Amino acid sequence: MKRIFAGLSILSLSLFFANCKSDDNANTGGTVVPLRDRTEVYTENTDSIAKYLKNNYIYENPTTGEIKFDSITNGIYDGEPTLDKDTRLKSVTFKNDLYAIKSIATKTIDPMTGMWKDAVTRLEYTPVEDDVKEYTIHYFIINEGTGKKAMPIDSVYVKSKVHNLDNEVVTNPYKPEYYSFPLTIHEFNGRNLVTGKTVARPAQLTSGERQVLSLIKTAEGVSIGADGSIQTQGTPGRLIAIIPSGLYTFNNPVGTKLKGYQPAIVDITLYNSLDRDHDLDGIPSKYEVDPSKIGTELTMEDYFGYSTSGFEKTPNFLNIDDDDDGVPTYLELQYKENGIVKYYQYDDERLKICTDTPNYLDKTCRPYMEDGEWVWKNKKP
Ligand SMILES: [Ca+2]
Numbered sequence: 383m384k385r386i387f388a389g390l391s392i393l394s395l396s397l398f399f400a401n402c403k404s405d406d407n408a409n410t411g412g413t414v415v416p417l418r419d420r421t422e423v424y425t426e427n428t429d430s431i432a433k434y435l436k437n438n439y440i441y442e443n444p445t446t447g448e449i450k451f452d453s454i455t456n457g458i459y460d461g462e463p464t465l466d467k468d469t470r471l472k473s474v475t476f477k478n479d480l481y482a483i484k485s486i487a488t489k490t491i492d493p494m495t496g497m498w499k500d501a502v503t504r505l506e507y508t509p510v511e512d513d514v515k516e517y518t519i520h521y522f523i524i525n526e527g528t529g530k531k532a533m534p535i536d537s538v539y540v541k542s543k544v545h546n547l548d549n550e551v552v553t554n555p556y557k558p559e560y561y562s563f564p565l566t567i568h569e570f571n572g573r574n575l576v577t578g579k580t581v582a583r584p585a586q587l588t589s590g591e592r593q594v595l596s597l598i599k600t601a602e603g604v605s606i607g608a609d610g611s612i613q614t615q616g617t618p619g620r621l622i623a624i625i626p627s628g629l630y631t632f633n634n635p636v637g638t639k640l641k642g643y644q645p646a647i648v649d650i651t652l653y654n655s656l657d658r659d660h661d662l663d664g665i666p667s668k669y670e671v672d673p674s675k676i677g678t679e680l681t682m683e684d685y686f687g688y689s690t691s692g693f694e695k696t697p698n699f700l701n702i703d704d705d706d707d708g709v710p711t712y713l714e715l716q717y718k719e720n721g722i723v724k725y726y727q728y729d730d731e732r733l734k735i736c737t738d739t740p741n742y743l744d745k746t747c748r749p750y751m752e753d754g755e756w757v758w759k760n761k762k763p
């Protein structure tokens with residue numbers, strides 16, 4: 383008999399307290415300034431970017447190899463083509479791909495066990511409404527990168543340097559580190575809902591920065607020295623992109639050199655990417671998509687569009703209970719062998735306990751607590 387190690391009661395308790403957590407306290411006083419119209423700001427940005435392209439060029443220092451955008455009014459200008467006439471400058475269109483996150487808590491009692499049936503709280507992800515349907519980003523690839531493409535929800539190790547349209551260095555908050563997307567339920571609540579351990583909110587790139595990374599590849603290998611220096615095998619991808627504020631920080635200024643609503647020039651290097659198990663349920667996110675898509679190049683829609691719980695806005699890769707039966711997926715993957723708790727792979731045939739659907743995706747296939755352990759009662763004959 384397959385038995386699942388007991389552990390849900392502690393989990394239920396911690397989830398209950400998570401549900402009680404108050405929403406963010408964004409409005410703590412002061413004057414609330416209404417946001418500007420996004421279309422109007424984008425039109426303004428498009429104009430100032432067009433002017434920038436006419437008056438700046440790609441500068442390559444012959445001695446140091448330094449590459450940057452520079453103004454034709456600068457003394458070192460030597461007749462190079464301006465950006466609008468430079469065939470190396472490309473453009474691409476992206477939409478705003480951010481998601482609004484809402485915490486949903488449901489508390490119903492299971493008549494069979496008297497326990498919280500839907501003890502597992504969840505987050506709903508809704509695409510952010512943006513009147514601007516398409517943003518143009520101009521970019522110049524410095525290095526394609528010799529490693530691999532990053533998937534859109536991979537954690538990425540990047541370094542970036544930001545300038546404003548006057549080619550001034552913006553106070554740069556983005557030191558080289560790992561950035562992840564999107565926020566998971568553990569990160570949203572500030573702690574791992576399974577272990578209770580504190581979880582820091584990871585750094586987030588802007589929508590524009592994240593999307594331009596699809597134009598380059600990682601290095602083949604990377605190691606970080608004790609002094610923070612970065613050694614790479616192969617060449618990391620690097621590009622310079624002019625990102626309209628709608629896909630950057632929009633109304634939020636960055637330091638003193640980038641005011642709200644201004645475009646940013648981002649010089650970004652992609653060192654590494656890692657795939658994740660976002661919801662920590664034991665199934666890597668790249669497998670929490672429609673089975674026919676596994677192993678193909680996955681899009682945001684592939685990740686966000688797959689839900690088996692009945693909650694359309696809570697995709698499986700961000701859901702710790704994929705069939706919404708009140709038993710977290712990680713518990714449904716567990717078994718005990720010689721007293722040691724082990725986990726089946728997501729596609730292990732032995733997970734098809736009740737029907738041909740794995741039990742963690744089958745709401746009707748649910749273990750019950752008996753003598754402090756989880757027991758499957760409705761097994762296949
Ligand atoms: Ca999941």
Ligand SMILES: [Ca+2]
Pocket residue numbers: 703704705706707708709710711714742
């Ligand atoms: Ca479940």
